[in-house]
Amino acid sequence: MSVPELAGTVVIGLAMSAIFFMLSVGLSLSYGLMRIVSLDQFLYYSVGAYMTYVVTSQAGNFWLGLLTGVIASCTLALTVEKSLYRRIYEKGVMFSMITSYGVLLVGIGAIKYIWGLVPRPVMTPIVGHVSLLGTTLPVYRFVVIGLAVVLYIGLRLFLERTIVGKAIRAGIEDVDKTEGLGIDVYRIFTLVFLLTAGLSALAGGIHAPLIMVDPHMGLKIIATAFMIVIIGGLGSIKGTVVSSLLIGQVMAFGFTIWAPAAEMAPFVIMLLVFLIRPTGLYGSQYLRR
């Protein structure tokens, strides 16, 4: 592998990691705090992408599209959280999986009804290229990477410095004890759910120019997203970062070396991690229930 090829692959991998991170970190927090597997997040990912597609093609503004996607997804997520999740938080993981899978399928049906089955292209908002180590790479990939870094730092600051962030960390350790201090944990649940939905929508919108938006885009990314959550360790942000980086690179190099490996290799990594650390890379020993 030549140096330019290597540089290109690493950057492509980092951009994939960035999107995986945005999609997985909320899932990890949601499981850590609420003990739910929220498959409807992949609907918000798709809605984020479709809204970006609509606004970009109609109004010519990608960033406005991204914002529209986040707002639309959060509104939808708020409705779902208040009407469905409130009833199932106390019922165990299986309930949330089945219910949210239902929401996802209904949503995909609606997307097919509105936009049809044909994949749609989304214009890249930034068309420039940069030269790096003998290869030219689209600026947009660097923007995607930068955005994920900013989100990561923002999230860390939120969790470490703000009182609500501290309540989230406390809740991840023990929800009952958090409520025992007088904190309305359901309000914190709603907030984390909306945060997750917003991040999913952002991931979808940002991913859109790199792929094509299609009704099944959410389904296609489920396995990878959950694999990252599990490899990283449920409830751990640091773990999600590391496993996103790992899987991004593994997939990017897989594609360059031998395409079938790109699909298979992440699962091999997951098995290897489990052999060494059954709780995932940064899985907390404090996580119970």
Added chain:
Amino acid sequence: MATGAALQVNNMNVSYGESRVLFDASLTFPASAVSVIVGRNGAGKTTLLKAIAGFLKPGSGSVVLGGDEITGLRPYQVVRKGLKYIPQDKEVFSDLTVRENLELASYAMKDHDWSKVLRYFPKLQQLMHRKGAYLSGGERQMLMMGRAILGKTHVLLVDEPTEGLAPSIVQDLVAAFKQLASHCTLVLVEQNLAVARELADQLYLMKEGKVVAHLADRAGIESLAFEKDL
């Protein structure tokens, strides 16, 4: 709070699934008194406290706090009404510092004045930056109590506070309870009979999910012996 009962439990029945563990428990906790509940392991003491605090739904019965019925409220609502429950396991948030643990209680109860906490538990001052995971059992118990007295506190339910602690720390806690008793109503579950006798204004004895004795006089409390009575 005025004189009379600060907290009253009426005919409480609690089951875990099919197995019933609390049978028609009725207890009255007078304002500004220290009430101690004793009984062997498995007698249902923890279950009773959890049901009072809203963490378990009683099959029937009611809980009245200073004249207000609080049965069926969510635990955080019970806390905000001034009834605090300190569990048996002595676990604080291990990834949060002592300061952060207190900040959360302040945030929930909208009381940011920690002078009271530091007056009762001066030791916490030096531990502010230490994470919960690195506190001793006694320090964790003090932090839990410190968190609990922030904001409105009418009744403090404490489940086996001295369990597993060194005698000198037990004495510190007993001293703290004596001071606290003049500010709120204390309900302690206590297996250490010496501590129970020293603190109790009244005493309930539980056995196999039932309240089997109520001692409200000094002589009765003094005469309590582990082997004979529990």
